[in-house]
Amino acid sequence: MGVLVELQDVGQVYGEVVALDNTTTRFEPGSFTTIVGPSGCGKSTLLDIVAGLNRINDGRVLVDGQLLSAPRRETGIIFQEAALLPWRTVLENAAFALEARKVPKAERQAVAADVLRRVGLSEFGGHYPHQLSGGMRQRTAIARVLSTAPDLVLADEPFGALDEQTRVVLGFELLKMVRHVKATVIFVTHSIQEAVLLSDRILVMSARPGRIILDAPVDLPAKRDPSVLGLKEAARLTEQVWGLLRTEAEDALARQGAAL
Amino acid sequence: MLLGVALILAVLEIGPRTGLIDSFTLPPLSLILIRAGQLLVDEAFWLHHLGPSLLAILLAFVFASVCGIVIGLILWRVPLLRRVFDPWLSIYYAIPTFALYPLLVVVAGIGLVPVVLLGALLGIVSVITSTLDGLDSIPRITIKLARALQLSTTDYVFKILIPSTINQIVVGLRLALSFCIIGVMASEFILSTYGLGHFISYAYDHFSLNDMYAGIVIVLVFALGVNALFGLLLRGRSKRISP
Amino acid sequence: MTKMALAASGEAPGAVKRAGAAAPRPLARALTEVLVVLALPAFVVVIWAVAAAILNNVVFPGPLEAIQGLVLDLGREAYRQSILTTVRLLLLSWAISVVAGALIGFGLGLSSFWSRVFATPMFAFYCVPLVTLYPVFIIFFGIGEQVRVVFAIAHALPPMALLVMGATVDMDKNLLRLADALTLPWYAKLAKIVIPALVPALVSGARIALGLTMIGLILAGMVSATSGLGHELVNNIANARLARITGQVIFIIILAVIPGLCLRWLEQRVSRHR
Numbered sequence: 001m002g003v004l005v006e007l008q009d010v011g012q013v014y015g016e017v018v019a020l021d022n023t024t025t026r027f028e029p030g031s032f033t034t035i036v037g038p039s040g041c042g043k044s045t046l047l048d049i050v051a052g053l054n055r056i057n058d059g060r061v062l063v064d065g066q067l068l069s070a071p072r073r074e075t076g077i078i079f080q081e082a083a084l085l086p087w088r089t090v091l092e093n094a095a096f097a098l099e100a101r102k103v104p105k106a107e108r109q110a111v112a113a114d115v116l117r118r119v120g121l122s123e124f125g126g127h128y129p130h131q132l133s134g135g136m137r138q139r140t141a142i143a144r145v146l147s148t149a150p151d152l153v154l155a156d157e158p159f160g161a162l163d164e165q166t167r168v169v170l171g172f173e174l175l176k177m178v179r180h181v182k183a184t185v186i187f188v189t190h191s192i193q194e195a196v197l198l199s200d201r202i203l204v205m206s207a208r209p210g211r212i213i214l215d216a217p218v219d220l221p222a223k224r225d226p227s228v229l230g231l232k233e234a235a236r237l238t239e240q241v242w243g244l245l246r247t248e249a250e251d252a253l254a255r256q257g258a259a260l
Numbered sequence: 261m262l263l264g265v266a267l268i269l270a271v272l273e274i275g276p277r278t279g280l281i282d283s284f285t286l287p288p289l290s291l292i293l294i295r296a297g298q299l300l301v302d303e304a305f306w307l308h309h310l311g312p313s314l315l316a317i318l319l320a321f322v323f324a325s326v327c328g329i330v331i332g333l334i335l336w337r338v339p340l341l342r343r344v345f346d347p348w349l350s351i352y353y354a355i356p357t358f359a360l361y362p363l364l365v366v367v368a369g370i371g372l373v374p375v376v377l378l379g380a381l382l383g384i385v386s387v388i389t390s391t392l393d394g395l396d397s398i399p400r401i402t403i404k405l406a407r408a409l410q411l412s413t414t415d416y417v418f419k420i421l422i423p424s425t426i427n428q429i430v431v432g433l434r435l436a437l438s439f440c441i442i443g444v445m446a447s448e449f450i451l452s453t454y455g456l457g458h459f460i461s462y463a464y465d466h467f468s469l470n471d472m473y474a475g476i477v478i479v480l481v482f483a484l485g486v487n488a489l490f491g492l493l494l495r496g497r498s499k500r501i502s503p
Numbered sequence: 504m505t506k507m508a509l510a511a512s513g514e515a516p517g518a519v520k521r522a523g524a525a526a527p528r529p530l531a532r533a534l535t536e537v538l539v540v541l542a543l544p545a546f547v548v549v550i551w552a553v554a555a556a557i558l559n560n561v562v563f564p565g566p567l568e569a570i571q572g573l574v575l576d577l578g579r580e581a582y583r584q585s586i587l588t589t590v591r592l593l594l595l596s597w598a599i600s601v602v603a604g605a606l607i608g609f610g611l612g613l614s615s616f617w618s619r620v621f622a623t624p625m626f627a628f629y630c631v632p633l634v635t636l637y638p639v640f641i642i643f644f645g646i647g648e649q650v651r652v653v654f655a656i657a658h659a660l661p662p663m664a665l666l667v668m669g670a671t672v673d674m675d676k677n678l679l680r681l682a683d684a685l686t687l688p689w690y691a692k693l694a695k696i697v698i699p700a701l702v703p704a705l706v707s708g709a710r711i712a713l714g715l716t717m718i719g720l721i722l723a724g725m726v727s728a729t730s731g732l733g734h735e736l737v738n739n740i741a742n743a744r745l746a747r748i749t750g751q752v753i754f755i756i757i758l759a760v761i762p763g764l765c766l767r768w769l770e771q772r773v774s775r776h777r
Binding site for chain 3: 265285286343344345346347348350351353354355356357358359360361362363365366367435438441442445446449450451456457460461464469472473475476479480483484486487
């Protein structure tokens with residue numbers, strides 16, 4: 001079951017730079033929220049904070065009612081690059097999260113085999129990461145995350161390095177799987193299309209110092225597939241987000257130019 | 261990094277002077293440098309020691325470079341030969357080639373020949389491997405072009421192969437030069453009647469520590485200087501090489 | 504890599520490199536490898552035998568004479584002692600170079616500042632004829648076994664440290680983040696992520712270190728030793744016993760080559776899936 005995530009007045013400053021302006025928001029259990037924003041807006045910082053990988057200067061993060069101070073075992077994180085161990089097979093990689101929890105070998109390999117089957121990689125269990133394409137590696141990473149049945153899934157531009165078709169397909173696969181475990185999902189991306197296609201709620205962040213400038217529910221049917229993009233609501237939302245992002249991106253560029 | 265170097269130089273100068281380091285075993289740096297300067301303007305020094313060493317290094321380097329490139333080319337063209345040579349090329353530098361020096365001395369006598377031969381033997385494999393690497397990295401399209409234009413073998417070698425691989429080869433040459441210097445110096449040091457290596461060994465045997473350190477400094481400056489020059493040359497060709 | 508459109512179930516065999524496609528039986532492969540390795544030395548020995556026969560066998564020994572010389576030497580107690588001495592010092596120097604080099608390299612690699620500071624000076628070690636500094640070593644460490652060990656370590660430790668430092672700097676930082684995300688304790692992080700990531704560099708470095716240690720040791724032995732293979736070689740120069748020298752050189756080469764080849768094989772195995 002997905003957990004509730006609350007950010008209360010959370011901010012992050014690195015020296016002089018305000019990476020994330022004080023933010024307060026909630027992520028309902030089982031929801032799929034996307035965060036979009038220009039580069040450097042702090043969306044990855046926010047994710048790292050919820051992951052417990054960043055110590056924050058201001059505010060509190062509550063996950064499932066508990067104060068967060070370090071990475072949680074029940075949280076699953078998908079990185080932009082699959083972060084697979086090159087010297088282990090696909091099966092061993094998928095089982096690695098369980099290995100970290102000291103689950104005995106036979107049991108964890110059985111679970112891993114099962115999640116690999118769910119991501120469609122059961123034939124490649126004995127292969128090594130360097131033999132796989134980018135999309136397949138990312139699928140292995142997803143399998144690894146799912147193997148522990150997380151209640152919170154954090155994804156940091158997981159499909160950023162992949163081509164368009166693969167992104168779309170993997171996106172829907174991920175959606176299907178997180179719905180199956182009913183996890184809360186926070187998904188960072190720079191693709192508005194991905195945000196509209198996959199999520200229940202979109203947060204748009206401004207350029208640095210990052211703050212939430214739009215918090216929009218995605219009013220689209222529960223059953224998602226590419227045809228959803230043709231709906232009027234999808235188009236309206238896309239245009240709204242795109243408009244905001246364009247302004248922010250231009251601002252950010254102008255500021256960079258001024259600083260040079 | 262410069263701070264570190266300056267610090268070391270300061271210690272080398274002040275230590276012996278203040279008695280922190282015994283000034284007999286290690287004279288102050290300034291005295292060593294003065295002696296080195298004296299040697300460098302001494303004609304006899306050039307005639308008997310520095311000159312022969314430089315000559316030996318040059319000969320060894322030329323020999324290693326030319327033979328190395330030729331052998332590299334041949335190995336590249338004949339894959340069977342390459343396969344046979346391959347394991348030995350990769351472990352070559354694990355073999356103490358110096359062990360051959362006594363053999364060379366007994367066969368060829370004490371003189372320039374064994375020194376040059378040893379220096380060349382040390383450097384040659386570096387040239388061979390970098391030539392092979394360079395040839396391996398030629399884009400296929402260039403080879404196709406050569407065949408389409410029906411170039412003669414000489415033209416093919418000099419106008420296509422060598423220019424495409426020159427960068428990689430130069431990297432190998434830099435390493436080979438270091439090896440030639442090491443090989444020549446070591447040979448002269450172990451057993452010779454002239455040369456810079458011999459000068460240092462002789463000075464040590466006769467407790468002329470000032471001379472010995474001066475010689476060492478000259479060798480170090482030369483070796484590092486040559487390497488630095490080569491490095492600048494490479495960078496000048498705007499190719500990023502990491503040490 | 505071919506990008507193929509993936510079916511929704513995600514089966515895409517086309518983009519995968521064949522894993523060990525049609526691998527010949529391991530025994531056949533091993534035998535071929537051995538034959539290939541022996542081909543060149545066999546050829547050299549044949550040429551050598553022919554050359555020796557054409558020239559005078561006394562002035563220029565052939566392989567047979569060399570082997571006879573070596574057998575004679577092996578019969579000498581002093582020579583056997585020399586072998587033991589050299590091997591003992593070799594293993595000691597090698598172990599210290601590898602372990603200390605790895606630790607130093609790893610430590611430096613963790614800090615981008617220090618790794619840049621030390622990269623160039625350590626490179627200087629490669630291009631300088633350390634043997635000319637040998638007298639300085641003797642002055643500070645005296646004559647004896649320690650100075651040879653220190654000299655050998657001076658040859659092998661900097662390259663080892665450099666290699667491990669480079670590998671540490673290049674280590675995929677994402678894997679460390681993964682370790683944090685999975686809440687791995689520090690010892691698990693070290694054992695499961697850091698060390699496996701560094702293993703290829705460690706093996707590669709160990710191989711290079713072995714060769715360099717041997718070179719340093721034999722060189723030192725040639726200059727100043729009372730026992731050891733380097734010393735034995737130099738001993739024979741005065742009486743111009745060519746067959747003995749040649750035999751000893753062969754022995755030294757074999758002593759260097761066998762571990763070298765083994766480590767090379769290990770290196771290839773370890774780097775297979777990177």
